[in-house]
Amino acid sequence: MTISEDVYTAIATPNIALIKYWGKRNDALILPHNSSISMTLGEELNTKTSIMFTDKLKEDVFYIDGVRQDLSNNDIKERFAVIDKIRSIANTDLRVIVVSENSFPASAGLASSASGIASMVFSATNALGLDLDLKSMSIIARQGSGSSCRSLAGGFVKWERGTKRDGTDSYIRQIADANYWPELVDIVTIVSNEKKKILSRAGMRETVATSILYKVRPQYAEAACIELEEAIKKKDFEKLAMLTMRDSNNMHAVMLDTYPPLIYLNSTSLEIINAITDLNEREGGLVAAYTFDAGPNAHIITLENYESKVMPVLKAIQGIIDIKRTKVGKGPRVDKEPVRNFEKIVGDLIE
Numbered sequence: 001m002t003i004s005e006d007v008y009t010a011i012a013t014p015n016i017a018l019i020k021y022w023g024k025r026n027d028a029l030i031l032p033h034n035s036s037i038s039m040t041l042g043e044e045l046n047t048k049t050s051i052m053f054t055d056k057l058k059e060d061v062f063y064i065d066g067v068r069q070d071l072s073n074n075d076i077k078e079r080f081a082v083i084d085k086i087r088s089i090a091n092t093d094l095r096v097i098v099v100s101e102n103s104f105p106a107s108a109g110l111a112s113s114a115s116g117i118a119s120m121v122f123s124a125t126n127a128l129g130l131d132l133d134l135k136s137m138s139i140i141a142r143q144g145s146g147s148s149c150r151s152l153a154g155g156f157v158k159w160e161r162g163t164k165r166d167g168t169d170s171y172i173r174q175i176a177d178a179n180y181w182p183e184l185v186d187i188v189t190i191v192s193n194e195k196k197k198i199l200s201r202a203g204m205r206e207t208v209a210t211s212i213l214y215k216v217r218p219q220y221a222e223a224a225c226i227e228l229e230e231a232i233k234k235k236d237f238e239k240l241a242m243l244t245m246r247d248s249n250n251m252h253a254v255m256l257d258t259y260p261p262l263i264y265l266n267s268t269s270l271e272i273i274n275a276i277t278d279l280n281e282r283e284g285g286l287v288a289a290y291t292f293d294a295g296p297n298a299h300i301i302t303l304e305n306y307e308s309k310v311m312p313v314l315k316a317i318q319g320i321i322d323i324k325r326t327k328v329g330k331g332p333r334v335d336k337e338p339v340r341n342f343e344k345i346v347g348d349l350i351e
């Protein structure tokens, strides 16, 4: 069959949190203990999602990277809940076919859930003709996976923790757009393509329940967000670099302090931390910052001028298997071309 204009396709990119979200005050609504700030990445890493609402199917169908997902699996069900929220706003009970393709390994700590959910929310709201603002879209995305709400805007984005019990004040705001700091570079340093063993959702729940050090983290991170926003506004790279490394260290410290411990970094990650620390010491100032999400892969934030100093340092580290360079991205966009296997999947499902 030929695909009609009922198909909507969107591309979204991951974001890297400079001040991170780790721990919820409300599990069901996904309300964080602290605000977080990220930069949205360019399209070198992206998730493309095509979506079609239909009355010709009895059940929803969801594919990621060519594999049909089990919608009764808790992790998938929680992600897919954004579709139910969008359906209820649009007042429709149409079934849906969602097909996502990642340009990078899923679940290896490169925020594929963020770009995946952001592209799903963006394409689904468009497909149903809903004209939602950033605030409303981010409240929906947040409930699929917290960090995904920050991928709905480009540039530098703050996710406000909010204080209301119903979560209506926990949404994103753009601090600066993608063109604001064009010299800033993220060298995504891949040290493992393996899926993480403990998903963030379960991991952060354990941290909140057991870590002694976590008791001070939300207060620290909240204050760090205010300092980082100021550093971004002043384009103060050294301040940004310091806050970024300290927050990554702090999050991985509370992870290690979780009982049993959560260890997402591997020996290559530690080598990267040491190498960047040594480089900064040699340079007599901060020329690069490392940051790690819930996985061993590093994001090295630097400025174009310093790249020639940073690259040889990374190249000397044996355990690095791939490097992808990206800059601050523009956020999600509609794309005309559906994902490559969409037509076949739809054809097999609908005669």
Ligand code: PMV
Pocket (backbone or CB within 6 Å): 016, 017, 019, 020, 021, 022, 036, 111, 113, 114, 145, 146, 147, 148, 200, 201, 293, 294
């Ligand atoms: O939203 P989740 O469940 O994927 O949590 C991810 C949290 C971190 O990536 C580790 C930090 C962050 O703020 O992105």
